[in-house]
Amino acid sequence: MPGLTLSNLTPPFPAGVPVHPLLIVDYELLLRRDEREINKLWLAATGLGFWYLKNHGTQQEVDRMFEWGSETFSLPLEEKLKYDIGMDGNSVGYKAKGSIATDALGTLDTVEFFTISQNDVFAYPQTIRRKYPEPVNRRMRNTLLPFAQKSKAINETFLRIFEERLGLPYGEFAKTHQEDKLCCSELRCVKTPPNQSSTGIGPHSDFGTLTIVHNRLGGLQVMPPGTDEWLYIKPLPGHAVCNIADALSLFSGGILRSSVHRVMPPPGSQSRYERYSICYFTRPNDDAILRALSDKSPLIAEAVRRAPPGQFEPGCTSSEWISRRIRNLCLKSRQGFIASQGTEKIAIGKQPQGVSPASMLRS
Numbered sequence: 462m463p464g465l466t467l468s469n470l471t472p473p474f475p476a477g478v479p480v481h482p483l484l485i486v487d488y489e490l491l492l493r494r495d496e497r498e499i500n501k502l503w504l505a506a507t508g509l510g511f512w513y514l515k516n517h518g519t520q521q522e523v524d525r526m527f528e529w530g531s532e533t534f535s536l537p538l539e540e541k542l543k544y545d546i547g548m549d550g551n552s553v554g555y556k557a558k559g560s561i562a563t564d565a566l567g568t569l570d571t572v573e574f575f576t577i578s579q580n581d582v583f584a585y586p587q588t589i590r591r592k593y594p595e596p597v598n599r600r601m602r603n604t605l606l607p608f609a610q611k612s613k614a615i616n617e618t619f620l621r622i623f624e625e626r627l628g629l630p631y632g633e634f635a636k637t638h639q640e641d642k643l644c645c646s647e648l649r650c651v652k653t654p655p656n657q658s659s660t661g662i663g664p665h666s667d668f669g670t671l672t673i674v675h676n677r678l679g680g681l682q683v684m685p686p687g688t689d690e691w692l693y694i695k696p697l698p699g700h701a702v703c704n705i706a707d708a709l710s711l712f713s714g715g716i717l718r719s720s721v722h723r724v725m726p727p728p729g730s731q732s733r734y735e736r737y738s739i740c741y742f743t744r745p746n747d748d749a750i751l752r753a754l755s756d757k758s759p760l761i762a763e764a765v766r767r768a769p770p771g772q773f774e775p776g777c778t779s780s781e782w783i784s785r786r787i788r789n790l791c792l793k794s795r796q797g798f799i800a801s802q803g804t805e806k807i808a809i810g811k812q813p814q815g816v817s818p819a820s821m822l823r824s
């Protein structure tokens with residue numbers, strides 16, 4: 462079965478499966494500082510923590526990333542395994558199928574990842590984190606670099622807006638997201654083989670600051686706050702799916718919401734096809750201390766005051782926290798799965814009711 466790397470080959474997302482509507486944010490309007498659009502982004506970020514982004518200006522780069530992903534996964538398994546992520550909490554390189562737990566019973570995952578460090582992309586041909594196979598090196602300058610630069614700029618635009626709305630000093634997030642410092646920001650392609658019946662990626666919230674995902678087939682599901690129900694996020698052509706990740710939720714004292722999501726086999730007839738997704742993860746600098754920025758914003762201080770003590774203070778740096786969670790996932794066990802959970806540990810199925818995106822769309 463051919464892989465769906467070309468958007469015009471995509472079979473339709475089926476009707477009749479449970480879908481969660483997301484707010485659609487227009488990136489061009491955000492760049493123009495359109496107040497209505499900024500309000501919409503804020504509602505999405507503080508409600509479900511997920512939104513679609515249109516007019517993001519990266520479609521060509523994304524198409525090339527899908528080609529890169531399919532080329533890289535076509536390498537023989539023994540070649541890919543030379544770049545295995547290992548068991549020590551590193552996520553850069555190749556993650557084979559069945560190497561992480563997807564639930565507390567220890568059920569193994571069905572997906573492959575290829576993950577590239579942003580530090581390596583920006584420093585190429587110098588190596589900062591690790592070396593990569595030929596399809597990565599060949600596409601570093603013409604595919605990975607432009608995708609990373611544009612995606613990074615999008616997330617920086619979001620961060621500036623959030624900074625302002627949270628009442629933080631201008632440039633506060635730039636201090637913990639400096640391009641020339643070591644960080645776990647990454648570019649990733651995820652591949653789900655066709656005809657799967659079990660979970661691809663188990664329930665999780667993302668480790669970092671902000672995530673941008675590009676999908677052509679369904680499979681991504683979110684659990685809306687206050688429910689224990691999984692709903693598909695339907696891929697819309699030309700739209701990215703963006704979400705708040707745990708570090709940003711922690712920095713903001715929980716005002717920005719990092720929601721639980723997972724990857725299941727694509728629904729309906731889409732399940733007969735290979736599924737690829739392209740992800741861009743912005744994460745704080747390795748040495749950034751994860752804590753609510755209460756001393757910088759009265760709004761955050763108030764949110765922390767209302768929360769159970771210690772909820773937004775993991776008491777470690779970004780890199781320590783990310784490696785610990787990845788190491789636990791790689792234990793492939795019930796204990797590992799539970800220990801790998803971040804802010805979602807307290808959240809799955811119990812998140813307080815946020816503003817429903819459906820009601821926001823009607824307003």
Ligand SMILES: O=C(O)CCC(=O)C(=O)O
Nearest residue numbers: 651674676681724738740
């Ligand atoms: O493949 C997707 O749609 C999302 C992947 C994801 O959630 C992740 O890699 O963190």
Ligand SMILES: [Fe+2]
Nearest residue numbers: 665666667722
């Ligand atoms: Fe995720």
